[in-house]
Amino acid sequence: MSQRYIEAREKYGNIGVDTEQAIEKLQRMEIAMHCWQGDDLGGFDFDGPLSGGIQATGNYPGKARNAEELMRDIDQAFSLIPGSKRLNLHASYAIFEDGKWVDRDCFRPEHFRKWVEFAKERKIGIDFNPTFFSHPKAKQFTLSSTEEEIRKFWIRHGQACIRIAEYFAEELGKPCLVNIWIPDGYKDIPADRLGPRMRLKESLDEILSMDYHKEKVFVSLESKVFGIGLESYTVCSSEFCINYAAEKGILALMDNGHYHPTETVSDKISAMLPFHERMALHITRPVRWDSDHVVLFDDETKEIAKEIVRNDALERMFLSLDFFDASINRVAAWIVGMRSVQKAFLYAMLQPNEALKGLQEKEDFTKLMVWQEEQKFYPFMDVWEEFCVRNQVPAGEEWLSVVEQYEKAVQSSRSAEL
Numbered sequence: 001m002s003q004r005y006i007e008a009r010e011k012y013g014n015i016g017v018d019t020e021q022a023i024e025k026l027q028r029m030e031i032a033m034h035c036w037q038g039d040d041l042g043g044f045d046f047d048g049p050l051s052g053g054i055q056a057t058g059n060y061p062g063k064a065r066n067a068e069e070l071m072r073d074i075d076q077a078f079s080l081i082p083g084s085k086r087l088n089l090h091a092s093y094a095i096f097e098d099g100k101w102v103d104r105d106c107f108r109p110e111h112f113r114k115w116v117e118f119a120k121e122r123k124i125g126i127d128f129n130p131t132f133f134s135h136p137k138a139k140q141f142t143l144s145s146t147e148e149e150i151r152k153f154w155i156r157h158g159q160a161c162i163r164i165a166e167y168f169a170e171e172l173g174k175p176c177l178v179n180i181w182i183p184d185g186y187k188d189i190p191a192d193r194l195g196p197r198m199r200l201k202e203s204l205d206e207i208l209s210m211d212y213h214k215e216k217v218f219v220s221l222e223s224k225v226f227g228i229g230l231e232s233y234t235v236c237s238s239e240f241c242i243n244y245a246a247e248k249g250i251l252a253l254m255d256n257g258h259y260h261p262t263e264t265v266s267d268k269i270s271a272m273l274p275f276h277e278r279m280a281l282h283i284t285r286p287v288r289w290d291s292d293h294v295v296l297f298d299d300e301t302k303e304i305a306k307e308i309v310r311n312d313a314l315e316r317m318f319l320s321l322d323f324f325d326a327s328i329n330r331v332a333a334w335i336v337g338m339r340s341v342q343k344a345f346l347y348a349m350l351q352p353n354e355a356l357k358g359l360q361e362k363e364d365f366t367k368l369m370v371w372q373e374e375q376k377f378y379p380f381m382d383v384w385e386e387f388c389v390r391n392q393v394p395a396g397e398e399w400l401s402v403v404e405q406y407e408k409a410v411q412s413s414r415s416a417e418l
């Protein structure tokens with residue numbers, strides 16, 4: 001134990017904060033790392049371009065071209081991230097053994113056998129997402145399509161994914177979150193806003209009418225305010241999503257890139273907690289739009305973490321990263337994102353939360369502001385360092401040289417085409 005940590009422990013102790021408790025809590029906190037940062041959301045089942053109004057911009061060399069490369073990159077990232085992890089997978093990352101391709105409505109657990117093996121060996125859980133984009137049947141509408149055949153196809157896909165999630169949960173002994181996000185929407189002002197939403201409701205009802213193990217599989221619905229080419233209207237808007245989730249007893253998933261720029265998810269969490277037993281978050285960094293930049297240790301990430309920690313809601317949350325930056329080393333992007341979220345949570349756990357709440361209740365706003373400001377200069381870094389040392393990972397920027405070596409030895413030999 002370093003002298004600096006011992007001193008930090010004492011300083012925090014003087015304001016009633018137990019650093020050992022914070023480290024323990026952080027150690028147990030599972031964050032799902034999204035597989036799609038590794039290959040710009042390319043997936044393995046279709047070759048076509050990314051669709052659905054989302055974009056990975058940049059052309060940094062060395063992206064993973066197949067499952068083996070992606071798994072190797074994930075391992076490289078995991079080796080430099082302290083604490084507990086999960087893996088967040090999209091259905092488009094199905095692995096067709098012996099080249100036996102099937103379309104998404106026919107996906108079965110066997111198409112994810114290798115991912116289960118991977119997760120078992122690393123003792124981690126998997127979260128899952130049906131993929132309602134980058135597919136010939138996802139031109140603009142999926143679950144809200146006017147075409148019955150298209151709707152049915154995607155309903156079957158949704159149900160197939162819930163079955164696969166049960167397989168993950170059973171095999172890995174950890175619950176699985178299945179998150180439904182659809183890109184459906186209009187570029188310009190629609191004449192009928194209700195019709196698509198009624199069709200979406202019907203489709204979701206049909207997906208959820210199947211029997212599934214509700215203790216093991218949690219279904220969530222993710223809303224979005226707009227996408228590229230879908231600027232005027234999205235079917236699964238925030239109000240639709242929250243109302244639907246509340247009525248059906250599923251989870252609402254909030255992605256902090258999916259709201260008007262002055263709205264914050266940190267403010268929404270406490271508006272959800274009184275009504276929803278559990279909720280899910282996609283943590284991202286929107287820059288002017290839902291740009292999905294790498295998550296940093298920034299104000300909003302800290303504020304989200306504070307809301308969860310001080311409301312004792314960690315056990316009620318499914319947390320995942322969601323970004324895809326193709327302009328920098330992709331393994332480094334994962335590591336920065338994961339470590340930033342962990343730092344934000346540690347920062348939140350080291351706040352004298354009860355005392356601050358007391359100041360608010362007493363309306364001592366001067367003291368509240370001063371204390372919150374002074375907290376920023378508490379020796380947070382020394383506690384982070386201790387957490388990293390205990391996890392045998394570098395605490396500071398030294399980790400980047402490991403990634404640089406990996407890039408040289410492994411990623412740089414990957415050509416754009418295989």
Ligand SMILES: C[C@H](O)[C@H](O)[C@@H](O)C(=O)CO
Nearest residue numbers: 054129181222255282322
């Ligand atoms: C790939 C993800 O599922 C997707 O990013 C979705 O979660 C989203 O946020 C779309 O903007």
Ligand SMILES: [Mn+2]
Nearest residue numbers: 222255282322
């Ligand atoms: Mn998202």
